[in-house]
Amino acid sequence: MTTKTKSKYPDNADQALLKKLGAQVRERLAANPAVYKVPSDEVELFAVGDFMTPAECAKMIELIDATAKPSKVFDVDYSSGYRTSYSGDVDPYDPFVKKIGRRVDDLLGIDPRFGETIQGQRYMPGQEFQPHHDWFHPGTSYWDYEMSRGGQRSFTTMAFLNEVEGGGTTDFTELGIALEPKPGVLLIWNNARPDGITNLKTMHAGRPVTAGSKYIFTKWYRAREWR
Numbered sequence: 001m002t003t004k005t006k007s008k009y010p011d012n013a014d015q016a017l018l019k020k021l022g023a024q025v026r027e028r029l030a031a032n033p034a035v036y037k038v039p040s041d042e043v044e045l046f047a048v049g050d051f052m053t054p055a056e057c058a059k060m061i062e063l064i065d066a067t068a069k070p071s072k073v074f075d076v077d078y079s080s081g082y083r084t085s086y087s088g089d090v091d092p093y094d095p096f097v098k099k100i101g102r103r104v105d106d107l108l109g110i111d112p113r114f115g116e117t118i119q120g121q122r123y124m125p126g127q128e129f130q131p132h133h134d135w136f137h138p139g140t141s142y143w144d145y146e147m148s149r150g151g152q153r154s155f156t157t158m159a160f161l162n163e164v165e166g167g168g169t170t171d172f173t174e175l176g177i178a179l180e181p182k183p184g185v186l187l188i189w190n191n192a193r194p195d196g197i198t199n200l201k202t203m204h205a206g207r208p209v210t211a212g213s214k215y216i217f218t219k220w221y222r223a224r225e226w227r
Ligand SMILES: O=C(O)CCC(=O)C(=O)O
Pocket: 121, 129, 134, 168, 169, 170, 171, 204, 205, 206, 207, 216, 218
């Protein structure tokens, strides 16, 4: 249940910053031949193949297994069963994790201070992440807190780390796009539209894994310095 409370932050908080960041990242990705733009007029969505080597995927999976615990959710607004995977922040001071984080920073060209720490996720059969936006919704219990520590989420990056035996696609439910988990691939999307307004069409889901397991990591960027 969502309780609307008065906030000192406007619904479109950080719009101007999101617009500026969007333009900056768009230009940088367009200049990079390793970046594939997934065709859509509604969401700026990109993929990079072989972003992670097989050895790096294996190492990240090891770290996720070591830290995985039931997913933290913004509990008041996320009903139980919404996200049933396991997740955890992998050690941000681990040199390997730092190296991968810097690679993502460099790909996007966003100020590294805007980046959240890398979060790992593991799905076992039956586990999923139901349709949601990664950007924060005004009026939620966590809105003011998140606005005070970096503001709106600008870009999402998400890497597939293993071959999934069954299920586990990442679906953009408003776009009719289903992306097969392919180890080493990094997905990138802008959570805002080019005008800087948060984009409703970025609705996406991690579909239930039906066989095997699915490992990913996500790294989100804010509109401002994240603390
Ligand atoms: O597992 C997926 O494919 C999606 C994960 C996701 O949406 C998230 O972590 O925010």
